Amino acid sequence: MSASRDPRPPSERPAPTVPYASYLRVYEPLGAFAEPERTHWAAYARRGAGPTAQDELRRSLAELVRVPVAGVPRRESSDAFTAEVDGVLLVCPWRTRLRGWLALKELVEEFPAPVLDAALPPESRRRAAEEYERWRERNPDARPWIRSSVWQVPLRWFVLVADDEREYLPGERLRYRTPMVQARRRLARALRTLREAEGYEMLADGLVGVGSWLEEFHPRSMVELDYGGLVHALPAERLAADRSARDVAAGMAALRSGDAAGAAEAYAELGERWRAVRERLFAN
Numbered sequence: 283m284s285a286s287r288d289p290r291p292p293s294e295r296p297a298p299t300v301p302y303a304s305y306l307r308v309y310e311p312l313g314a315f316a317e318p319e320r321t322h323w324a325a326y327a328r329r330g331a332g333p334t335a336q337d338e339l340r341r342s343l344a345e346l347v348r349v350p351v352a353g354v355p356r357r358e359s360s361d362a363f364t365a366e367v368d369g370v371l372l373v374c375p376w377r378t379r380l381r382g383w384l385a386l387k388e389l390v391e392e393f394p395a396p397v398l399d400a401a402l403p404p405e406s407r408r409r410a411a412e413e414y415e416r417w418r419e420r421n422p423d424a425r426p427w428i429r430s431s432v433w434q435v436p437l438r439w440f441v442l443v444a445d446d447e448r449e450y451l452p453g454e455r456l457r458y459r460t461p462m463v464q465a466r467r468r469l470a471r472a473l474r475t476l477r478e479a480e481g482y483e484m485l486a487d488g489l490v491g492v493g494s495w496l497e498e499f500h501p502r503s504m505v506e507l508d509y510g511g512l513v514h515a516l517p518a519e520r521l522a523a524d525r526s527a528r529d530v531a532a533g534m535a536a537l538r539s540g541d542a543a544g545a546a547e548a549y550a551e552l553g554e555r556w557r558a559v560r561e562r563l564f565a566n
Contacts, residue, residue, distance in 0.1 A: 302515065305335065306429040306439050306492075307506040308462070309365050309372035314500035323373045327364045335363070335510055338376055354382030354410050365459075365504065372504050374427045381426045383414040425498050430510075433560045437530060437552060438488040439507050441472045442496075445528035452518050456509040458527060462496065465505040469493050472534055479537045479545070516559065526552060 312320055326332070338361070359378040364371065389398060390407065398407065442465040443458035450456045469489055476486040496505070513521060533548035
């Protein structure tokens with residue numbers, strides 16, 4: 283049987299959903315930005331509804347498939363996510379080009395050359411690396427406002443948020459939002475707990491990296507953990523029942539109380555739950 287086709291012209295068809303990325307974002311107050319960027323974001327916010335996370339991911343993927351292959355966008359994005367909290371405008375710039383450079387650097391470190399060559403020619407990687415080094419010399423303090431993960435939400439991200447900050451709208455989003463001061467406090471407490479326990483070195487090391495990143499931002503920022511496209515990939519009942527932030531907190535509480543067996547059981551269950559999600563990466 284042939285696949286059914288959408289009878290509408292391409293311009294009227296809904297854009298396809300990209301289901302696999304989750305995000306950790308920082309929204310900074312407008313005052314944290316220097317001019318002329320501050321004026322740019324103020325005007326940007328006044329325009330009203332902006333692009334969505336799906337829009338951002340689609341644009342990034344479109345850049346990746348252009349010819350000749352470049353690996354990173356030619357220009358930096360001038361878009362951002364915005365939010366208003368207690369009358370204060372908060373901004374999370376996309377910085378798609380910077381994130382592309384950083385992702386490419388991670389790929390080079392993690393994958394063997396033959397695999398990389400099949401995806402991105404050596405000459406393109408060399409050119410991208412040289413462009414990044416030149417840009418880095420002019421912008422030594424630059425850092426991304428967004429971190430992403432493929433086919434999972436890293437367990438260390440859940441340390442930053444609490445179950446009562448969970449927002450779930452079926453078919454639309456599952457996210458947590460918390461003030462920066464709370465995120466830093468929870469991370470510091472969790473790090474102390476993990477360092478006093480045995481067998482949690484990997485989780486502790488991951489938290490150190492997240493903590494160093496958070497320290498780069500304004501103390502009145504907001505941290506957002508967003509399931510992103512996973513909301514469109516996982517069953518609704520699975521998402522409705524997902525309380526990973528609560529479960530991570532329970533594991534931490536068990537460690538602090540000396541219940542090593544209870545903590546191990548909680549984290550083993552969490553790990554298995556998210557392993558099942560990651561396996562979708564290899565599904566047809």
